[in-house]
Amino acid sequence: MGYYALMENIQLENQNIFFTGRADKIDKSELEKYLVQKGSILVNSINEATIIIQGKFTPIYLEETIYELSKKQITIIQIEKLEEEFSSNLDIDSILMAIKISKDNDRLLKLLNNNFFSDDIFVKLLKLYDFKGDDIYDSDDNRDVCTKIVERFCSLIETNHNIQYAPIGVYYTALETSNPNLLDVIYNMPDYVISAKNAQEDQPLSLKEVVALNPNTSKITQLEILKNSKMNELKFLALNESINQMIQKKLFEKNIDEISLSLIKTNNYDESFIDDFLNNYTLKKELLKKAILDDKLFYKFFENIDDVSIIYLSSNDTLNEEMINKLFEKNIDNANINLLKNKNCPKDKIEEFLKLQDKIYNISIAHNTTLPTQLYLYLFSLDDYDVNLSLAQNTTTPKEVLKSLAALNDKFINETLCANISTPINILLQYQYDGGLKNIISNNDSFREFTRKMVGM
Numbered sequence: 515m516g517y518y519a520l521m522e523n524i525q526l527e528n529q530n531i532f533f534t535g536r537a538d539k540i541d542k543s544e545l546e547k548y549l550v551q552k553g554s555i556l557v558n559s560i561n562e563a564t565i566i567i568q569g570k571f572t573p574i575y576l577e578e579t580i581y582e583l584s585k586k587q588i589t590i591i592q593i594e595k596l597e598e599e600f601s602s603n604l605d606i607d608s609i610l611m612a613i614k615i616s617k618d619n620d621r622l623l624k625l626l627n628n629n630f631f632s633d634d635i636f637v638k639l640l641k642l643y644d645f646k647g648d649d650i651y652d653s654d655d656n657r658d659v660c661t662k663i664v665e666r667f668c669s670l671i672e673t674n675h676n677i678q679y680a681p682i683g684v685y686y687t688a689l690e691t692s693n694p695n696l697l698d699v700i701y702n703m704p705d706y707v708i709s710a711k712n713a714q715e716d717q718p719l720s721l722k723e724v725v726a727l728n729p730n731t732s733k734i735t736q737l738e739i740l741k742n743s744k745m746n747e748l749k750f751l752a753l754n755e756s757i758n759q760m761i762q763k764k765l766f767e768k769n770i771d772e773i774s775l776s777l778i779k780t781n782n783y784d785e786s787f788i789d790d791f792l793n794n795y796t797l798k799k800e801l802l803k804k805a806i807l808d809d810k811l812f813y814k815f816f817e818n819i820d821d822v823s824i825i826y827l828s829s830n831d832t833l834n835e836e837m838i839n840k841l842f843e844k845n846i847d848n849a850n851i852n853l854l855k856n857k858n859c860p861k862d863k864i865e866e867f868l869k870l871q872d873k874i875y876n877i878s879i880a881h882n883t884t885l886p887t888q889l890y891l892y893l894f895s896l897d898d899y900d901v902n903l904s905l906a907q908n909t910t911t912p913k914e915v916l917k918s919l920a921a922l923n924d925k926f927i928n929e930t931l932c933a934n935i936s937t938p939i940n941i942l943l944q945y946q947y948d949g950g951l952k953n954i955i956s957n958n959d960s961f962r963e964f965t966r967k968m969v970g971m
Contacts, residue, residue: 526549529565534560539600560579745773854875857883878904882908
């Protein structure tokens, strides 16, 4: 009876071991060092062996011999089992030190391909890898290492297996990972830059920018970014929601509008910065639109405010009913338009402006996401093309109204409906056969989720 053993049943100490074929995770010299530590040796003849390790691509004639020997109770270990034990018992600190001293890149590459290592060990090994000044995909070795990074840390590989073979995979890995040690390593890798062609506002384009923006980036790397003082990286560091007050202050002290604008957009600033922001027209405009308002801050802005500044303040999403009513008292058309779109706009104000039967105000109200159903129906009943476009864009427009808008079969209304995540799926399915609308639908998050469920992902 054959004896193909599990590792937990095996004692490797003081054995004569014959190794045949090859291993994926460890090479023969690495295996020999491991066995020497256990007092065992590798023998050249299978007939001298007390244990046989059967690797991959074992010659057929040896496979037959191994099978016959297994009948005689010779222990046969499959290489995968030994690789797993080897990986879990390795003195990784000693190996890291040895690689640092020897700069043995071949050995390091072999270890980086070992899937039995934990993520922590993988990152420690990765830190030692030398890209030799080449881009991340400019050599076979660099490409293999980056492929392993994506395989381990990028969730997109579950729906797109090819992403591991493209440099964009490392970009997405840096974007989503919560591993600060991995982010430290990626920041010090050769940079990679994606195309700016379809980039969104404030989207990072390079690996270093992604690391600067990722809230899981360590404080040590954040300080390194500060020290390097590269404008594009500082801008994204200022947008990082995890930076502490000390880093905020250092960025503020750069006194660069672009960096200060980023601090304002993410509300990464101390109250003491506000007066300086208000004294700079560009920063003041953004501050009025983006600040998280409480009564104290609102009235600080409101006092001695000019009409143009009222318009910027009226577009602030954090206005409450009392603040909105206060701004309505100024009765500035462009401010009224912004206030009517605000989800906190008092219902009596909406009713008041609807009675004016003003086209521009009706368009604004149609953008409001907190209207009662009857008001959406009323707006649709006005049969105003521009109001209908606003209703088609509004994610809270009732489905019955969205269906009625689709029935109008207007090119621009159809395009707007295709981008709306609330448009019923059956309507989007009809539109997907229109070449001009297909690309818009493909970027609709609701439709993408529906498609994933349909294919069982």
